[in-house]
Amino acid sequence: MKNENAQNLPVAVLGAGPVGLAAAAHLIERGLTPLIFEAGAAIGANLATYRHVRLFSPWQYNIDKAARRLLLGQGWSEPAGEELPTAGELVDHYLAPLASIREVNSNLLLGYRVTAITRPGFDKVKTKGRESAPFLIRANTPDGSCQFLASAVIDATGTWSHQNPLGADGIPALGEQALSDRIDYGMPDVLGSARETYAGKKVMVVGAGHSAAGTLLALAQLTQEHPDTRIVWVTRGSQLARFFGGGEADALKARGQLGLRLKALRDSGGLEMRQNFRILELAETDGKIAVTAEPIDGPAPVIEGIDRIICAAGARPDLALTRELRVRHDPWLESTDALAPLIDPNEHSCGTVRPHGHRELAHPESGYYAVGAKSYGRAPNFLLATGYEQVRSVAAALVGDMAAADDVQLDLPETGVCNTRLAYEAAPEPTGSCCNVAPAAAAACCVPAPSPTGACGCSKPAESTCCA
Template identity: 45%
Template sequence: MTITELPTLTVPPSRSLNSLPVAIIGAGPVGLAAAAQLLERGVDVVIFESGATVGTAVQAWGHTRLFSPWEYLVDEAAGRLLDKTDWQAPAAKKLPYGRDLVSDYLLPLAATPELAHRIRYNSTVTDVSRQGMDRTRSTGRSTTPFLLRIRTGDITVEQLARAVIDASGTYSTPNGLASNGLAPTNMHRARANISHALPDVLGADRARFAGMHTLVVGAGHSAANTLLKLAALAKEEGGTTISWAIRGASPIRAYGSGNDELEARGELGALVHNLVGQGLVTLIDQFEIDDLLPVKDHRVAVTGRRRGEQMSVEADQVVNATGFRPNLDMLREIRLSLDEIVEAPRALAPLIDPNMHSCGTVYPHGVTELAHPEPNFYIAGMKSYGRAPTFLMLTGYEQVRSIADELAGNHEAARHVQLVLPETGVCSTSTPTDSCATTPEAPGSSCCG
């Protein structure tokens, strides 16, 4: 069936707008938490997941350990759904790997009777709009259903919804390697030399890095995590060398402050600092990358400027740990209010600005800060932070709790936000062998769990 052959969707007069489900985009931790919170309030949901199972993005970095112990990783409403089954809660103080988060939490949650039939797998939302309205039409907008266009294989279908929560994350849209925010012009010629953030250096991707020179690009904790893995590999595989390129004059965000209530998050900075001090990692600061050029022996030259001078670094592999950005293409017909710099909701942006805040200093927030000019449309989870790398999973759970209360009509509860985050000076992360992802939705951010 082609798009032009799709039937016209209408809401029969006998059905109110509120009889339609809330559409949730993404079946990661925050998306499933949103579903659990809404169902607990008697609001129906449908969940669209682009992957073949829940937590697809988490599985991509499943070899990585989180900062946060289990006690911070299970949403309260989701936990109540699981408590109705024979699920055994993991030890509260244990630090799980990404794969554990999927196998021990997300998969059992998705299998609960309340959620199992509401999740649509291999379903990519390509567009969100209003039924019969583009973004320019205003009359009757708030009482008109949302219309989502979903691609499943070669088939495109449409779904009506009373509200939309976009919890699709940012893992599939990394920032460009070039300092101007774009992909290098010769990226296509060097694609075999480029790795996504958080490669499995000691496991599935070992052959790509063993005995090679790797340049890690980025000043956050995905970069720091990869540096630790590479250092561990270098002890086992001769000829393995490591360089680390950052745009700033100091890697303070990766080093951290040494004052962190999440012990695993607090260890990483000191470990990376020691690697640099011991000469096991060559730090190249103030490096503004312009392009990539293939050179002999299947290597790549990373070219740019350092302190006003032209510079080139040759490497066998380049790890792009420069962070992530939201994919806004599917929201072209939605009225968004986004900050011009970090691409987060405008009211939220000053609370999460990475120039001012770390993970533990982000102020509690909820539906008020997440609202857009489009009624009943919300971006939640890592995607709500735009390009800011300060997201914590606990923050996402509080976001969707607040949104659920708002959509259920409990507006006072929606605005009563209580969230205490673990303290930190400048965010930091895990150990060489255990390592740490940043968030289950977006490992490029600075914060875990």
């Protein structure tokens, strides 16, 4: 491998989601070159899996400031600030135009899944000379396994690609992998592309967060057209009241109506609810799935006759990428360590996250930052606006502008909508502040080389590539 002067290398940005692309925009503004690795075939690959979901924060909070400046310079027409986009609209009307700007596009590697980050010639234990060595990024690419050098790494790979399993113990339930062809993780589009998969089936939804609620509401809608569809809602705990909304009195009319519909569905027997159901095992019986939970006061409870399962039990970061780096994570949240007290969902159910930047995001491995949803680890209360401020601060720190890097501020939404809705539902009128937290305090809504000529024959030119 060529001995590069690390300062002249690009900054690796891992993930072309909203925060990764915002990082790229800030780096470009700061005169640095981003080299963006995206595992998906297109940008915004995680958002694309829930295109149908309407976001709870309006456009004005979903657009990064540096990205906006770049886009406006290209004649982009900005969507109306108060409107709530769907995830698909965020990709189509914001991320895709951003990614097509020349300075971004020419450094964007689609279909490049990063598998490891290290320093060339240094395993994790070796210290002397470590900080002057560049980073080495290994990626699975359309042309095989390739390696790239970078001066710093901004890891914005999110968590959505690593969904939590059904098993109540945090590991897959027995039989979960064998039956994986009947399980969807996340938020499948049950009213759109996945309609046929779910219509008329007995569907188990697992989870107590807003993804589960959004999916249940969609299934409730599906039962209106396909009354033979059956829904079983399983949660580990027993706090369900908030999902039924305030009924007729709900300030958010659409949510209130859907809450009433869920209630009606439950009352008519179309929705079976099983609380304190901690899944241990899945088995196939007569072509259907039988799900067994931990016994509480008697024999292990079993739910039988399930056709499909939707697991909406949250997601976790991929910590394997940094196995050879000196990183420090919170032991249970798996967030960047210094961030944990600011975001702990045990304390911050509805968001009082303070603005934070490069200092809280730093790891013992100087030059490596996890940002965006990944920086929060398993905490589900990440907000785009927070991620945009993170990458502004990190980009400033990377060029040594410490005054700007330390001047962290957060401009927060006052949506009053801590909920996930579907594209099919009308967007409600914004009311009040986020979860009744005073706007100033509310930081999060509770939801949630050398040219590549080497042996691997990479096809995308990139200044710092060095193929294995």
